[in-house]
Amino acid sequence: MGVAVMQVANAVIELLLSKVVTLGYVQVIIDGFAAMGFPNCGGAIDGTHIPILGPDHQGSQYINRKGYFSMVLQALVDHKGRFTNINVGWPGKVHDARVFRNSGLFRWLQEGIYFPDQKITVGDVDMPIVILRDPAYPLMPWLMNPYTGTLDSEKELFNYRLSKCRMVVECAFGRLKGRWRSLLTRSDLSETNIPIVIAACWVLHNLCESKGETFMAGWEVEANRLAADYAQPDTRAIRRSQRDVLHIREALTASFQTDQAYQ
Numbered sequence: 111m112g113v114a115v116m117q118v119a120n121a122v123i124e125l126l127l128s129k130v131v132t133l134g135y136v137q138v139i140i141d142g143f144a145a146m147g148f149p150n151c152g153g154a155i156d157g158t159h160i161p162i163l164g165p166d167h168q169g170s171q172y173i174n175r176k177g178y179f180s181m182v183l184q185a186l187v188d189h190k191g192r193f194t195n196i197n198v199g200w201p202g203k204v205h206d207a208r209v210f211r212n213s214g215l216f217r218w219l220q221e222g223i224y225f226p227d228q229k230i231t232v233g234d235v236d237m238p239i240v241i242l243r244d245p246a247y248p249l250m251p252w253l254m255n256p257y258t259g260t261l262d263s264e265k266e267l268f269n270y271r272l273s274k275c276r277m278v279v280e281c282a283f284g285r286l287k288g289r290w291r292s293l294l295t296r297s298d299l300s301e302t303n304i305p306i307v308i309a310a311c312w313v314l315h316n317l318c319e320s321k322g323e324t325f326m327a328g329w330e331v332e333a334n335r336l337a338a339d340y341a342q343p344d345t346r347a348i349r350r351s352q353r354d355v356l357h358i359r360e361a362l363t364a365s366f367q368t369d370q371a372y373q
Contacts, residue, residue: 112299115307116303116306116307118310119303119306119307119309119310120306120310122310122313122314123306123309123310123313126313126317127309127313130313130316130317130320131193131194131195131196131309131312131313131316132194133152133194133195133224134188134194136152136225136226136228136239139151139152139153139188139189139194140152140228140239142188142189142190143189143275145189146189146274146275147271147274147275148242148271148272148274148275149230149232149237149362150228150229150230150237150238150239150240151189151239151240151241151242151254151275152225152239152240152241153186153187153188153194153195153241153242154186154187154241154242154243154275154276154277154278154279155184155185155186155187155210155241155242155243155247155279156184156185156206156243156244156276156279156280156283157182157183157184157185157206157209157210157246158182158183158283158342159174159176159180159181159182159183159202159340159342159343160180160181160182160183160293160297160304160308161178161179161180161294161295161296161297161340162179162180162181162202162296162297162299162301162304163179163296163297163298164179165179165300165301168201170203171201171202171203171204172201172202172203172301173202173203174202174203174343175343175344176340176341176342176343178202178296178340179202179296180202180340180343181198181199181200181201181202181301181304181305181308182198182199182200182201182202182204182206182209183196183197183198183283183308184196184197184198184200184206184209184210184213185197185279185282185283185312186215186241186279187278187279187282188278189275189278190278190319191278191279191281191282191285191319192282192315192316192319192320193282193312193315193316195215196309196312197209197210197213197214197215198304198305198308198309199301199304199305202343205246206246206247207246207247207248210247210248211248219241219250219252219253220250225238225239225252226239232358232361232362232365233361233364233365234361235357235358235361237358237361237362238251238252239252240252240253240254240358241253241254242254242255242272242275242276243255243276244256244276245258249355249356250355251354251355251358253355254272254355254358254359254362255272255359256268256269256272256273257269257359264363264364264366264367265363267363267366267367268359268362268363268366271366282315284330284333285315285319285325285330286311286312286315287333287337288325288329288330288332288333289311289314289315289318289325289329290311290314290315291329291332291333291336293308293311294333294336294337294339294340295336295339295340296340
């Protein structure tokens with residue numbers, strides 16, 4: 111049975127991964143997030159942990175902050191919750207920010223080759239295409255995070271809009287695990303085979319979402335029950351200031367007050 115699963119998973123990745131898990135039409139994604147309330151947004155990023163058996167080698171590296179063995183999944187999604195970039199295989203002990211900084215996606219964004227060079231003007235600030243994240247990720251001009259600490263009404267509105275759009279990645283993980291609930295329980299596959307199976311699940315998720323495949327309500331209930339056995343670790347924020355992104359965030363915050371999000 112295990113051999114057959116791996117044969118199918120390898121075939122799915124070889125034949126479909128590069129065609130199905132892809133950025134697609136950036137303007138459609140930007141328009142989708144703009145309709146949800148956030149301008150010039152190319153996606154939302156987050157990570158999640160998949161329980162695994164303790165590996166034979168370097169097992170301590172796979173113990174996350176909740177105390178169980180896990181592997182980190184990190185993904186960028188579009189406005190409809192389809193995965194557009196994936197990264198899997200890092201040990202559970204590794205922080206989300208480190209996973210991201212060592213990813214191909216980070217390099218492409220840093221070099222300005224993942225998205226087109228498409229800026230909008232917000233107030234008196236130029237804003238590139240951004241992706242939305244939680245405070246666990248580093249501050250970069252193309253990474254937009256929520257405010258933390260004591261918030262006034264303007265910052266609360268900004269956080270509300272960002273959170274509303276960023277929820278698509280959390281919902282995507284929920285639907286992924288709802289369809290393949292084996293991702294919620296401790297897998298007995300090797301640390302070499304687990305990323306292959308997970309990537310195949312990502313491909314199949316995108317196909318299901320694109321084709322409008324029914325998602326049964328009972329799946330989410332069962333997924334939530336199973337998820338309770340392996341609580342997700344809290345990600346500790348890495349605090350670094352970068353002037354450009356702070357200026358962009360402040361300009362967006364002001365623009366949201368007048369509903370003139372961009373021009």
